[in-house]
Amino acid sequence: MMAQADSIVIVGGGPVGALLALSLQQNGIPFSMLEARAKGASHSDTRALALSDGSRLILEKLNIWSEIEGQATEIKSIHVSQHGGFGRTKLEAAEHKLPALGYVLPYGALTKALDAALDLNHVLYDAVATEVRQLPKMTEVFFKQVDIEISISSSLAVIADGGRSLEDIPIIKRNTKDYGHDALVSKVKTELPHANTAYERFTPTGPMALLPDGKSPESHVFNLVWTGEKAKIDALMALDDDAFLKALHLAFGDRVGQFLSTEKRNRFPLKLSTLKSVAIPHLAIIGNAAQTMHPVAGQGFNVGLRDAEALAKLLISVSSERWGSEQMLQDYQKQRARDARGSLKFTDSLLELFSNDWIGISGARGFGLGALSMFKPAREFLVSKMSYGK
Ligand SMILES: Cc1cc2nc3c(=O)[nH]c(=O)nc-3n(C[C@H](O)[C@H](O)[C@H](O)COP(=O)(O)OP(=O)(O)OC[C@H]3O[C@@H](n4cnc5c(N)ncnc54)[C@H](O)[C@@H]3O)c2cc1C
Structure with missing residues (x-):
């Protein structure tokens, strides 16, 4: 020794x-x-x-x-929505006088x-x-x-x-605390370009996110993070690519058009x-x-x-x-x-509010998202919290 x-x-x-x-x-x-x-x-x-x-x-x-900037994709707006419910909100970098709300960077x-x-x-x-x-x-x-x-x-x-x-x-x-949930991560190609928008979507089985990938707003690639109970992720991992892309479209909706292809899917426990x-x-x-x-x-x-x-x-x-x-x-x-x-x-x-699928909660969430889109101070709080931890 x-x-x-x-x-x-x-x-x-x-x-x-x-x-x-x-x-x-x-x-x-x-x-x-x-x-x-x-x-x-x-x-x-x-x-x-x-x-x-x-x-x-x-x-x-x-x-x-300055060394990594060339590989960082700017997030200029974040679109938040929920599956099967009304209400949505969009946070914009310009509104908060920020160069970007965040960046997506390869590890x-x-x-x-x-x-x-x-x-x-x-x-x-x-x-x-x-x-x-x-x-x-x-x-x-x-x-x-x-x-x-x-x-x-x-x-x-x-x-x-x-x-x-x-x-x-x-x-x-x-x-x-073990959430009993896993995250499935992959890169997917979409019909519409990412336009520097990140999407956060709350579904009854867990939240999912699409993060833009590629410097150009015309890039059609997103990083997918799809979270859910382990059994749900087991099932998604077992699907062939076509069935997986269809399931993704069903859960995510039409905002980026069709999902055209996917890279290898990986998972990690949450x-x-x-x-x-x-x-x-x-x-x-x-x-x-x-x-x-x-x-x-x-x-x-x-x-x-x-x-x-x-x-x-x-x-x-x-x-x-x-x-x-x-x-x-x-x-x-x-x-x-x-x-x-x-x-x-x-x-x-956020998880508590968006993981419950009780009657009424989905409406309250929709109200919350609607309110967020109307009240600037609430949006400012959210952006400051996400950007600087304040
Ligand atoms: C499998 C996996 C996938 C993930 N995917 C995503 C994702 O897609 N998006 C996202 O935002 N976050 C993801 N995360 C979370 C994200 O990786 C972490 O938030 C981030 O990496 C934390 O940085 P860190 O430096 O604290 O730890 P890490 O990035 O985990 O770095 C720890 C380092 O310590 C080294 N190490 C470990 N044990 C020892 C040891 N005994 N002796 C010496 N060195 C050691 C490891 O090799 C590693 O280099 C993922 C996490 C995991 C576990």
Whole structure:
């Protein structure tokens, strides 16, 4: 077993971990980042991330936005409707004096730009963290790299593993709710061009979204996210392409014309997971590892980027002796708890309101959507919440 020491160790080099690493690098703070995947393996990941305007500003400050802007599709309007009910609303970027309401970006484009900006002397690829151990004045992270077992002790270990591999660290207590729902994701080609419009549609079986894909408004490609109970998603996954496209048209309606073709369908489970707020010395948890939410309101990933930004700012603002101290981590939690709780509440209330199919509720929803389309302050609240978490 080899042993090393560094000031800050980041476990997970996904977009959130890599963004924290880049902020530290740009401010001369020493760090090591462990990433389980091979170098460049995430660059071909085509999953579509919905970025808010607030996230664009974070990436701009780090000089990353100019590298990825060419691959980001602007969302100029969001059309919200419900299946089988009246009422709809449209949010427009121009009305809110924003360049765009958000952006759709391939996951791989973001990780590629972040990796290119990082000093690779501080990044360890193929490095799988296996255990995190608390010591009196530091945290020790054990990892395996090409069958060699290594440990690094640090003043602060930051877990940014997406919440999937180190879930069972005993000191981390979580509140978890399994929605029993999965998300089916794919790219689909449509008869009508996307015209930089994102569609959010609430159906009795779960919300679905179409996010525009391709810089030109004339592109006919959308990213589809279709959520529903696992059994419903099982059935959709089992259909052949033609039957799937017909089912999609039935659920989505005519707004983008016919659905012409689909790429491979993938799925992932949806759960709600948050940390119970306890500041653990020498350990911070950020991104999806800290909170996982339903994608209905497009909040989770953007909250993760704000975690990384806030932690970097705090590390820059305090002296190195205070890195990982209980006080520093309490300050971090205080700053972040409101945003994470607010985004979860916002996401959950949307789900509650739109998942019920009781008599009367569909009418109330229609009324809500109608009211939203009439009242500017309500639309402003929604746009500000979705764009900046405020
Ligand atoms: C299968 C799947 C599909 C998704 N699809 C979509 C989608 O289509 N649209 C959308 O908006 N959101 C999607 N999401 C959610 C979205 O990916 C997350 O919100 C976002 O990636 C969170 O970023 P992150 O950096 O916190 O975590 P991640 O992106 O998960 O990054 C975590 C990183 O940590 C690394 N890692 C994990 N364990 C270890 C370990 N033990 N040691 C070292 N490194 C480790 C991983 O290799 C990864 O690079 C999906 C999530 C999943 C799980």
